Amino acid sequence: MEIETRHFLGVDGKLIATPKFLPSDDQLLKMYRALWTARVVDERMITLQRQGVISFAMSSLGEEACAAASAAALEVSDWLYPQYREVACLFYRGFSIENYIHHMFCNGADLIKGRQMPNHFGSRELNIVTVSSPIxxxxxHVAGCAYAMKVQKEKAISLCYFGEGATSEGDFHAGLNFAAVLDAPAIFFCRNNNYAISTGCEGQFASDGIAPKGVGYGMKTIRVDGNDVFAVFDATREAKEHCLLGKGPVLIEAMTYRMSGHSTSDDPSQYRKEGELEIWQERCPIKRLRSHLIDKGLWDEAKESSLIEGLQDEVTRGIKVARAFGDPSLESLIEDVYEEVPESLKEQLEEVKRCL
Ligand SMILES: Cc1ncc(C[n+]2csc(CCOP(=O)(O)OP(=O)(O)O)c2C)c(N)n1
Ligand SMILES: [Mg+2]
Structure with a gap:
């Protein structure tokens, strides 16, 4: 089975066709800012890791449009469950750079109190469920969350982001089947970036990507160019409408490319094919949207420099504040799980303190 890829925005920034669901000018500008925020923050965090200041970092370089444009197509009342390469959805929803840097430092101001690795962000306030490491x-969870929304007659959906590598897990099959059978208002958003760490797609599945699997589970399936904000926005809006009409879940496969290493613990030069990176540099989502905004008279060189300089300054300030902040309190190690902290945990904490 071969499935077409929907795209609207050419590499020159011109629209090839008009999508059914068009973002407003404000949404386009907000997306552009979120794309750049993710790019600048990711790059600075990788540098900090290389300097030994933070322990680990991941980047969404080249894939930022998947998260920014899908978030733009939804409301904050729609729940998002990111994998880890979707920081742009956090910034689109208004999460501050400073709070994000606190998280990357895993310090006392980190909303999850340093209990996870960096890049395991989330925000209760913004309905973005904290990332967890097991792929x-x-x-x-999203199938269940969406089913609960259906039972409670909410006018919202639940969206799960995951990489194509995640589809090799049994959870992918259980989740999709469950949602399809129960007509749960869930969007399964697969970012197909060609790699699961060092394993290319050809070593992961024999099918034409992930989209045929959605068809197999009996759900509406859309494949889009993941570096085209118009295509991602259109598909996500269409998927939400479909869900809210009670027609069941939707699988979106967004075709993109991981331009960074998997993480700061990876060296992609060991396995990346020659010439691959250059092809995808041409398809850069920021470059394409910038050309479009300039054509529309919404953007110019002066706005571009002021945006980037402003973001760099904000990151610099955020790093300063985060560096000065202390670690989470030792007590936080045993809090928040039980309503009352059990004696056994209190004893363990005392033992930790004796060792310090
Ligand atoms: C259950 C599980 N198996 C293995 C890993 C190690 N691991 C972390 S990320 C990753 C690759 C995931 O690839 P993909 O889903 O395509 O996401 P991408 O990193 O490409 O964005 C693997 C194998 C894990 N975290 N959890
Ligand atoms: Mg992948």
Whole structure:
């Protein structure tokens, strides 16, 4: 089975066709800002890791449009479950750079109190569920969350982001089947970036990507150019409408490319094919949207420099504040799980303190 890829925005920034669902000018500008925020923050965090200041970092370089444009197509009342390469959805929803840097430092101001690795962000206030390391586990959670929304007659959906690598987990199959059978208002958003760490797609599945699997589970399936903000926005809006009409879940496969290493613990030069990176540099989502905004008279060189300089300054300030902040309190190690902290945990904490 071969499935077409929907795209609207040419590499020159011109629209090839008019999408059914068009973002407003404000949404386009907000997306552009979120794309750049993710790019600048990711790059600075990788540098900090290389300097030994933070322990680990991941980047969404080249894939930022998947998260920014899908978030733009939804409301904050729609729940998002990111995998880890979707920081742009956090910034689109208004999460501050400073709070994000606190998280990357895993310090006392980190909303999850340093209990996870960096890049495991989330925001209760913004309905963005905290990232967890085991791949694919959020897929059944989203099926369940969406089913609860249906039972409670909410006018919202639940969306799960995951990489194509995550589809090799049983959770992907259980989650999709569950949602399809129960007509749960869930969007399964697969970012197909060609790699699961060092394993290319050809080593992961024999199918034409992930989209045929959605068809197999009996759900509406859309494949889009993941570096085209118009295509991602259109598909996500269409998927939400479909869900809210009670027609069941939707699988979106967004075709993109991981231009960074998997993480700061990876060296992609060991396995990346020659010439691959250059092809995808041409398709850069920021470059394409910038050309479009300039054509529309919404953007110019002066706005571009002021945006980037402003973001760099904000990151510099955020790093300063985060560096000065202390670690989370030792007590936080045993809090928040039980309503009352059990004696056994209190004893363990005392033992930790004796060792310090
Ligand atoms: C259950 C599980 N198996 C293995 C890993 C190690 N691991 C972390 S990320 C990753 C690759 C995931 O690839 P993909 O889903 O395509 O996401 P991408 O990193 O490409 O964005 C693997 C194998 C893990 N975290 N959890
Ligand atoms: Mg991948």
């Amino acid at each position: 694919g586990t959020k897929i059944p």
